[in-house]
Structure formats: structure tokens, C-alpha cells
Amino acid sequence: MTDATTAAPPLVHEVLAAVLQVRQGSLRVLLWERAMEPHAHRWSLPGGRLRADEDVETSIRRQLAEKVDVRQVSHVEQLAVFSAPDRVPGPRAVATAFLCLVPSHMDPELPEDTAWQPVSTLPDTAFDHGAIVLRARNRLRAKLSYTNIGFALAPPVFTISALRSLYSAALGYRVSATNLQRVLSRRGLLEPTGGTARPGRAGGRPAAQFRFADSTMAVTDPFAVLKPPAQERGR
């Protein structure tokens, strides 16, 4: 038995990016409005066809660069393959979708056809792009609970109050600042910078500033008792 007996017609492979950022208090996704058919005037994820000389990671970074300054993208990971036979009209295309994050203090210049759309009230989306956005949102929400991925949403330095707003926007419900600080500190994810933020117009005590201890994604709460003493933790 070989693996070449089930011939199938060739197809195209495309890569798509769900680029998420917390902006103006809500979780948003970078979409562009299609000028031409198919699905003219609907909103699409950035991306396009995989070239002969690149892998999917190289391809998504190249294609993202047409929409946004990729140096401002803090995290890129494969999300899932979308492969329903009829997901796009015309020749069959299988898509590798990525989850990408931009920290909240970045404000990249965008092309005219492109905008940050709220994930909770998306405009009309093209093809299966709406489903891809929701999958990306769900992956982000899950990873906020068991990894340090918050580093990729936050600016380099922040108050607990600001971080609470970011987590609340991404998770879709109000998080307690006290609990957030306790959990992240206990896991060793946060460290104080020693500095304080200027008091707001309301005055009051200046708030302590923090940063994430690490900006490489890691699972942050594996069964501690199951870990060997000095072994690396992986995804």
C-alpha cells in the first residue's frame, strides 16, 4: 500500500491572518474591504496565495507586510487549516490561517481599504473569514488562561488597571484587577518596573508600573508537581 494511490486534482494554497488588537476598549481585527468580485464590498482577512519558494510562515509575513508594519506584530502562530471543498468560489483553495497579535500601544498606518473592525460586531465578511476570526478570538481567550500571551497584547510597561482593561476587552467580560494581579504574580509572569504612572486628572496615589517577565510564549501553569525539576516547558 502506498500513499500515492488516491490521486486528487491540484489546488491552490492560501494563507490568511487574523490580526487582533485591543483598541478603543474592544477586541478588533484587521480587515480590508474587497473592491472586486467575488464578494465585492465584503471584508476580508489579509493574505493570499502561497508562492512556490516559501513556507506558510514566510508567506503570511510577506503578505501581512502589504497591510501593516510587521515589526509591530508581537505574536504569530498557526491557527488552523480551513479546507471545506466549497469555501471559496472557483478553483479549490485550502487555507492556513494564523493568529497574529499587535500590542495596544501600536497604531500602524493602514492602507485606505483596511480598518480595525470590532470582533463582536463584524461587518459582512467574505467567504469563511468570519468563522476564522471567531476561531482566532477563541484561541486567544483560551491562551490568556494557560499561557503568558498577554505580553503580546500589552505595551512594554503598564499599570494593573490598564492590563485589566486589556484582559477584559479580549475575554469579553470584566476581570477583577486584584485577582488578575494575584494570579499573574503568583505564576511569575509580572514584575514591577520600580516606576509609577503619573496620576490621572482625578489625582490620587500614583499607580505602580509592571512589565511581563518574558515575551516568548510559554505554558505558564502546567501541573507543577508533574514537571521534572529542570526541564523546559513546551507548548
Add this chain to the structure above:
Amino acid sequence: MTDATTAAPPLVHEVLAAVLQVRQGSLRVLLWERAMEPHAHRWSLPGGRLRADEDVETSIRRQLAEKVDVRQVSHVEQLAVFSAPDRVPGPRAVATAFLCLVPSHMDPELPEDTAWQPVSTLPDTAFDHGAIVLRARNRLRAKLSYTNIGFALAPPVFTISALRSLYSAALGYRVSATNLQRVLSRRGLLEPTGGTARPGRAGGRPAAQFRFADSTMAVTDPFAVLKPPAQERGR
């Protein structure tokens, strides 16, 4: 700007399964020995080309069925896309790889060319299949720490001692039975069946039997304090 400006030659899409099981005290993967070139006599993952009328999940289940009774597969999830331009000789093929698990008490009939090979000492593997196996192993190890995925490796009913052996084999180091029971119980993953196992030849007290409370994968330790009271947790 449209997403059709970067034309690329068509390619084939294949699906591959890294089917893992704990057998004879070690983590093993289902591989078949190639009879023909390319890479004759090297060991391959089950899989093959995506057909025109199926998505990748449908395809991997169909192709797995040629090697193993798929009713004995307890868990299937997308692992990653492997897309290096030169990953296979001949026409370009992009692969969607899956992580699949078979519980330890199953002993599926296998075709003659197929065997359970130890992940820690793989035979010569074809193409990038060795790298895919290691990625699958790493995903399993990570998920053992933050999900209930142990249900997919274990038989329906087991003693803590037996479960400890499974976790130890999958993780690659010796886990403490006491700690394992404490952590899994605290998270509500384990429940006693009320029954006991027959004592072994050494005699002694009969051991209590347990089962997993759930056999649908879930993240089992999100930041509890960040969760809304009654919201579903998902990946």
C-alpha cells in the same frame, strides 16, 4: 489591492496522522514501511492526498481507516501545517498533520507493513515525518498539563498506579502517583468508580478504580478567578 495578485503554481495537499499510544511501557507511533521509492524502506506516517470532495478532517479519518480501526481512535486534532517547499521530492505537497490518540487497552489489527514504533528511538523515517512525530509528542506532553487529554490515553477504568505509568510513559519521566491523583482530583478530572482492582500476585490491598469525569477535551485549569461564573471554557 486584491488577494489574487500573487499567482503561484498549483500543488497537492496531503494529510498525515501521528497516531500515538502508550504500549509496553513507552509512547509509540503508528508507522508503515515504504515498499517503493521515494524513500523505500523508510517509515512513513499514515495519510495521503486530500480528495476534491472532502475537508482535511474527513480525509484523515478515511485514510487512517486503511491502517487502523478508527473506532479505536479516541482523539483527533489538527497539529500543524508542514509546508517547506522541498519537504517531499516531485510536485510540491503541503501537509496538514494531525495528532491522534489510541487508548492503552486497544490492540488494533494492523496491516503487515505497519507497526507501533517507539517515539524515543524511531527507525529511519521518510521525508519530514520524524519531525512531525516529535511535534505531536510535544503537543501531547503540553496538553497533559493543561487539559484533560489523559482520557484519550487511558482505558475506561484504571487504578492510579496504572494511570501513573501512562503519564510517565507519555511525559518521558517518572511521575509521582500521589501528586498525580491529587492534581487530577483537585481539578475534578477523576472520579472513583466505587470498584477495586484484583490484587496482583504480590497480594496486598485491592486498589481503588477511577475513571475520567469527561471524555471531551477541555482546558482544565484556566485562571479560575478570570472566568465568568457560567461560561463555557474552550480552546
